[in-house]
Amino acid sequence: MQDGAIRAARLEIQRRAETGHLWEALFTTLGRGAAAILYQAGVRAGTDTFAFVQATWKPRDDAELVRALGEYFRSAGLGDCRDLRIERDAIRVRAVVREAFEVSHHDESRPGPSCHFLRGLLCGFAERTLGASNLVCEETACQTAGGEACAFSAHPLLG
């Protein structure tokens, strides 16, 4: 392995370890309240992600936007976003993500879905994409619960 590749691998391992410590500390001190903080952070990141993807890839339609987001997910180490559907009529965005980064931070003692930051990110992204406000995003399946991938649905509140 080249020196550059080794350095990159070390940095990636360090980054993931640090994120893991942060996630663990949040849940240790705030209990299930940590999910709310991670979700809020995700919503803001999702808004920024939309702007970054628009500025970088300049997608001309939804199909290009979907491809661009997939590339962004991979390059940012967020996961493998294989299936993203933008359903404008239903005011809904669905996504299927494999190897979502939060899955690796999951603690078995915490039941339920684990990808709170990604839920928020997809919510913020969906709001900007659809021009909607007050959407919520739920994780309908999670790899930590034995699923093949994590599935998300962003939609209007109680809708």
Add this chain to the structure above:
Amino acid sequence: MPQASAVDIRHELEALLDGVIRSTECHAIAIARTDGLVVAHRGASGLDPRIVAAVAATIVGAAEVVAQQLGQGEIEEVTIRCTQGRIIAVNAGREAVVIALYGKSENLGLAFLTLGRVAGEIGTLLDRA
């Protein structure tokens, strides 16, 4: 029993929140899921309901950790006394939290009583959703 529609449930939840504001000196009230998603809100403009919901979930979550670590059992409510007013958060079923803002002079006994009753009804409603 047929499942109630999301719109029906939202209306019922908002009616419950309106009732709290009418019957006590509550300035603002919100229902949040324990993961911080806002479910319904009423009251003071200028507050971001999404932030209020996240704060509610966070303080109740943190209080649960404190209660557990100190061996004090389950939390019944969280009260924060501030120079400008009072903040009360209570669990509403297993998956939701109600947070309410009151003035400094509010009769907290009445507030606890009302919030406790309404939180139970909210929990039941959300179970139907």
